[in-house]
Amino acid sequence: MRRSVIVLVLLLLINICISPENVEAATPAPYQVSVSAGTILYQFSGKTLIPKTTLKSTKIFRAVTTSGAYYRLVDGRTTWYVRKQDGRLISTNLSLTAIADSANTRLIHEYMMTLTRGRTPYYYDELKDSTAIARADAAIKGNWYIPSPPYQLRVPNIDTYRFDKYVPNVDSNSFKFQIHYFTTLNQLTQAYAATGQEEYLRYGKRIISSWTKQYPISAYTRHPWPYHDHGTAIRTFHLLNFWNVFRTSRVNTDPAFSQLFAKTLYEHATLLAKTSFYKPNNNHGIFQDMALSAVAETHRSFDRSAAWRGLATTRLTRQLNHSLSADGVHLEHSPYYQIYLYDTLARFNDWASANRFALSSRMRDVKDMPVALTYMLKPNGTLPMFGDTPSITHRTDAIPYIERYPHLLYAMTGGKAGVQPTAKAGRLSNQYAFFRQHWGGRSEPFQDAVQVTMTAGYHSNIHKHADDLSIDLYGYGRDFLVESGRYAYTKRPERNVVLQAAAHNTVHVAGQSFRLIPSNLRRSQITSVGTSSIQWTASGTSQLIGNGMSHTRRLAYDRDGTVLVYDRVTSPVTESFVQRFHLGVGLHRVASGSRYAYFKDAAGRSLHLLQLEVGSIPRLAVGSSHVSYRDYDWQQRNQVATTKRGKGVTYLTLLHIGEKPTKISSYKMETTSRHYIVRYTLSDGTTKTLSMLR
DSSP, X not given: OHHHHHHHHHHHHHHHHTOHHHHHHHSOOSEEEEEOTTOEEEEEETTEEEEEEEOSSOEEXXXXXXXXXXXXXXXXXXXXXXXXXXXXEEEOSBOHHHHHOGGXXXXXXXXXXXXXXXXXXXXSSOOOHHHHHHHHHHHHTTEEEOSSTTOEEEOSOTTTOXXXXXXXXXXXXXXXXXXXXXXXXXXXXXXXXXXXXXXXXHHHHHHHHHHHHHOOGGGGGGOTTTTOHHHHHHHHHHHHHHHHHHTTSTTOXXXXXXXXXXXXXXXXXXXXXXXXXXXXXXXXXXXXXXXXXXXXXXXXXXXXXXXXXXXXXXXXXHHHHHHBOTTXXXXXXXXXXXXXXXXXXXXXXXXXXXXXXXXXXXXGGGGGHHHHHHHHOOXXXXXXXXXXXXXXXXXXXXXXXXXXXXXXXXXXXTTSSSOOOXXXXXXXXXXXXXXXXXXXXXXXXXXXXOEEEEEOOOSOSTTOOSOTTOEEEEETTEEEEOOOOOOOSBSSHHHHHHHSGGGSSSEEETTOOOOOOGGGTTOEEEEEEEEOSSOEEEEXXXXXXXXXOEEEEEEEEOSSSEEEEEEEEEEEEEEEEEEEEEBOTXXXXXXXXXXXXXXEOTTOOEEEEEEOSOSSOOEEEEEEEEEOSSTTOOEEEEEEEEEEEEEEEEEEEEEEEESSOOOEEEEEEEEOSSEEEEEEEETTSOEEEEEEEO
């Protein structure tokens, strides 16, 4: 009996100790107001709010709601009111429940209005003021401009518009991607920043309200385009930037919208942090980390923000360790993404610095990316079309801080500005090798320089084509050997064509493409580049060609217009192998035979390809293929395909390009224990020698 009484007393004491008031004291409320000493507190007398007392010392109260120009506060069981201008709202540990609770609508509105972090925006797509205004004006009238074909979306009434029903099915995957990442909201935000016209914000508010109603995040798995991994990250930035200008505007009068907005941001961050949604070893994952960092840094009051910051930093470090080499090469198989990612990451560094936000220490290495870009550029200002790279000329204003990179400025301006580079041959990480005949001068036009580039590297399937050990040959103002391009991000059959090995200047098993499978990752690379007074050399290897097979390619360049290409393929089984060289548009066949092909263009520039006598007898054929210099471009051009059959096959191919019609009139080949030595004479009487390691 005595034991039961003791237990009862203890339970009573415990209950007293953990009463609601004590729990409240132990766990800070999500919304509090700090009030300084000397501040007047108010209470109601009937229906009139009157001064009641003056604080003797600074105190923190639990906030219940707002009432006009006042906060309603609770201190124990006593209710007070304080003018908003006399109190400072403190929001901490805001959970999704605390954000979405209807009892907190006015307080979350106040919190969202009083944000002070992240005031400097990060624009994924920064527009000229005139462009932003023109597109925003059209959008308000229901004519949305989308940056991908078919470029236009008609939205008669955004309040009733059904994205899932009315957005047309088109060939371009980018069209829906850009609609749902809120490219239109970005246009409206920048138009308002340029003009201060509130109609842009009102329309942006309607877009957000309509879209979030149609696509609750709980159903994200059913909506691949609205909740695309990359698109969700970009949309997060567009949302943050919109609120940055909406927050202090006269349009911001609706507490329910503020609550919806805060809830949407929290849910986006939660999804971005989700392991199953994340894209490791992928530039999409980099954007996810950046967006997660942005929410976590801007909204430190969210209860998960500290964890999100740590997660984003850790993941971003891993991403950059995987995709950014020590010498500043982006390792996603496409020179175009060297520019795209540098621009993205450099501006993100600026955003973090301006807002005093912390990032991964590896972000410091972004500054080296323009150095590598210098040697990827061809003399005509385009990039080799390896991987998903279109043939477009890039402007200097696409490179943040171009003035800090005088060699790149020189390369991009055709020698009109900057400082002439000294390097003419080199290796960029293990992904590219380059030879550059010259960088222009008084007697050597910049754009006429010969450039040879070879690619390798398999780090992931992102932007990866079956183009390992493929070469690009440019000279005298035109492409001689050129890749097939990316065509476009579409389901059209042309996209599949450009991905295959047969679309590239390499060697493959007849009728097959490369084995781009996880077990083959990192089994392709540029291994060396060498220079001498006579020739420059490069070599690379790839085990992607087939099961148990290996391909070695070596180049010897005479520093003028001739390249000797050595290909050695080893195989555990007998197969037919095809070496392909795809020509630039406008090079027409003049003559061909069992071992050679000769081409000229309308200006008389020529290409002579000669298969030398090594190994099994080749079957050379001239056929057609296609090149896509720009998205949806599809031009016919010639290709030279040489077939050999065996367990191991060797090609030794002599290529000569001429500014004027020039042939290889004769050659002699000496085979030593270690080298092939080729002495050749051109039709203009020039005689030279190239050697190739066997």
